[in-house]
Amino acid sequence: MPLVKGTVVDEKNSPVSGALIAVESGTAPYPDMAIYSDEKGNFSIHLPSGHFRLGAHSPEGGSGTVEHDSDSNAHLLIRLGNS
Structure with a gap:
């Protein structure tokens, strides 16, 4: 399986540590799991x-x-906005 890499940033493009990332939908079966962004x-x-x-x-x-x-x-690049 391909390794997908990315970065989570806030509205000011600053890295977001501890963001929870999960697959929401897909065209192929995907793992039912979540991961966290690192300190960067x-x-x-x-x-x-x-x-x-x-x-x-x-x-x-x-x-x-x-x-x-x-x-x-x-x-x-996942840019977070306010909920």
């Missing part, structure tokens, strides 16, 4: 080939989503 806002997750929507939620309540084709090598 980075995360990685293995996903099967397909198109997916990932969502992130910060400890402070901000949230955001991003669409991604897992066969792409693009580094994802």
